[in-house]
Amino acid sequence: MSKEIVVSGIRSTGHLHLGNYFGAIQNYVLMQDTYDCYFFVADYHSLTTHPDPKDLKANVFRVVAENVASGLDPDKVALYAQSDVPEIPELYLMLNMLAYVGELEKVPTFKEKVRSHPENVNSGLLTYPVLMAADILIHKAVKVPVGKDQEQHLEMARNFAHRFNTRYGQLFPEPQVFRFNKEAVKIMGLDGIGKMSKSENVNATIYLSDDDATIRKKIMKAKTDQGPSEPNAEMPDFIQNLFLLLQLTASADTVTTFKDAYNNCNIRYGDLKKQLAEDMVTFVKPIREHATDLQRDETRLRKILKEGAEKARESSRKTIEEARKLIGINYY
Numbered sequence: 664m665s666k667e668i669v670v671s672g673i674r675s676t677g678h679l680h681l682g683n684y685f686g687a688i689q690n691y692v693l694m695q696d697t698y699d700c701y702f703f704v705a706d707y708h709s710l711t712t713h714p715d716p717k718d719l720k721a722n723v724f725r726v727v728a729e730n731v732a733s734g735l736d737p738d739k740v741a742l743y744a745q746s747d748v749p750e751i752p753e754l755y756l757m758l759n760m761l762a763y764v765g766e767l768e769k770v771p772t773f774k775e776k777v778r779s780h781p782e783n784v785n786s787g788l789l790t791y792p793v794l795m796a797a798d799i800l801i802h803k804a805v806k807v808p809v810g811k812d813q814e815q816h817l818e819m820a821r822n823f824a825h826r827f828n829t830r831y832g833q834l835f836p837e838p839q840v841f842r843f844n845k846e847a848v849k850i851m852g853l854d855g856i857g858k859m860s861k862s863e864n865v866n867a868t869i870y871l872s873d874d875d876a877t878i879r880k881k882i883m884k885a886k887t888d889q890g891p892s893e894p895n896a897e898m899p900d901f902i903q904n905l906f907l908l909l910q911l912t913a914s915a916d917t918v919t920t921f922k923d924a925y926n927n928c929n930i931r932y933g934d935l936k937k938q939l940a941e942d943m944v945t946f947v948k949p950i951r952e953h954a955t956d957l958q959r960d961e962t963r964l965r966k967i968l969k970e971g972a973e974k975a976r977e978s979s980r981k982t983i984e985e986a987r988k989l990i991g992i993n994y995y
């Protein structure tokens with residue numbers, strides 16, 4: 664029986680962080696043995712913010728190295744750069760004809776960019792979800808492991824797939840968000856403002872490349888409050904976030920001890936942070952060290968990308984031929 668197809672991507676706009684790891688990469692690693700996986704570095708998507716050309720290669724190589732250091736095996740999956748697969752922009756062009764400006768303008772991530780960067784509202788930003796749909800549909804993926812922030816984009820990919828199928832004939836399955844533990848993961852910044860992010864909120868984000876001292880410093884500065892004033896009080900979201908991080912990196916006993924303390928109103932946030940800092944250092948260190956070694960081995964990274972691109976192109980070529988045929992642009 665053929666395996667189900669999985670696609671997901673990460674933009675090459677900075678260092679990967681705990682949100683990328685727990686929202687996406689952890690699921691990639693868990694899926695790689697059971698599914699037919701295509702994981703890529705979304706370097707075209709990163710062009711919306713006009714990165715310096717001299718930084719691009721190092722950024723792409725770092726994302727690859729950090730994925731492999733997190734446990735992704737390039738022999739089991741196709742790990743490639745989006746720009747190495749020309750069938751993706753071809754499908755993007757086709758899907759653009761089925762995407763309406765009105766619906767694209769309503770996408771919350773687009774509206775947020777318009778608000779935060781009014782000087783750079785380019786049409787690549789507007790059609791960002793169309794390119795994402797092309798990334799996914801080019802391999803006819805059915806499962807897409809992503810964090811909570813990408814759910815709306817996935818819904819749009821389903822709409823575009825449905826629209827194509829209705830107009831031209833059945834070609835694309837409608838891709839669904841996938842997570843092993845079912846719960847949508849969103850890792851907030853340690854300052855309690857927004858989510859951990861590659862390029863913003865830098866001091867409140869823990870990167871997979873952060874050294875031990877930096878991790879400790881960031882966690883000790885994390886936002887807390889006076890503590891609960893009554894037993895079993897509801898946690899504010901920034902405290903919930905600290906507990907989530909503890910749950911993801913510490914032993915079950917440790918989590919229970921601090922949860923009990925919270926519920927009994929005798930929690931000491933200083934102790935919680937110290938514990939979390941140590942567990943986080945233990946968690947990040949092997950990934951960071953492995954990623955640093957890999958980044959020095961450019962030959963290996965180049966080989967991974969080349970082999971990944973070959974696998975991705977083989978699958979993409981078939982889909983684009985079928986799409987051309989259904990649309991009627993196969994002339995000889």
Ligand code: TYM
Pocket residue numbers: 670671672673674675681682683684685686687705708794795796798799807808809810811812813848849850851858859860
């Ligand atoms: P990007 O590069 O912003 O993030 C990569 C993955 O990490 C997840 N993520 C988070 N999860 C939880 N908490 C956070 N704070 C957090 N920050 C990021 C994201 O949900 C994502 O899964 N548009 C995508 C890249 C992309 C893509 C695709 C993804 C392009 N084409 C096709 C899937 C399928 C993006 O910018 O992700």
